[in-house]
Amino acid sequence: MRAPRVQCPDCERPVALMPTRRTGYGVIHDHKRERHSLVLCSGSMRQLPLTDATLWQDALPGLPGQTDQDAPPTLF
Numbered sequence: 001m002r003a004p005r006v007q008c009p010d011c012e013r014p015v016a017l018m019p020t021r022r023t024g025y026g027v028i029h030d031h032k033r034e035r036h037s038l039v040l041c042s043g044s045m046r047q048l049p050l051t052d053a054t055l056w057q058d059a060l061p062g063l064p065g066q067t068d069q070d071a072p073p074t075l076f
Contacts, residue, residue, distance in 0.1 A: 004053035010043035017053060025049055 004017045004026060011033050017026030030044040 004050055006048055006052050007054060008041060008043040009046070009048075011041050013041075014054070015043075017048060017050065020047065022047070024051075026053075 005014045006017050006026075006028065007013070008015050008028060008031070011031075013031065015031050016029040018029050020027050025047050026049075028043055028046045028048060031041050032039065033041045
């Protein structure tokens with residue numbers, strides 16, 4: 001499984017886009033600007049189109065349910 005990643009419009013870090021019910025869009029995963037901060041980035045939970053995705057995160061090898069490594073990539 002691959003998860004799309006996009007650059008946060010506020011802090012410009014690469015973060016994951018989580019699937020939504022709206023076709024062609026994803027929600028930016030909650031993240032912090034600073035590692036030890038208790039405050040979330042203001043770009044968290046913002047909807048962005050999947051066409052803005054710049055990176056794709058590969059699944060870890062050896063996870064259950066992976067039968068064919070040559071399977072075509074999917075959005076989610």
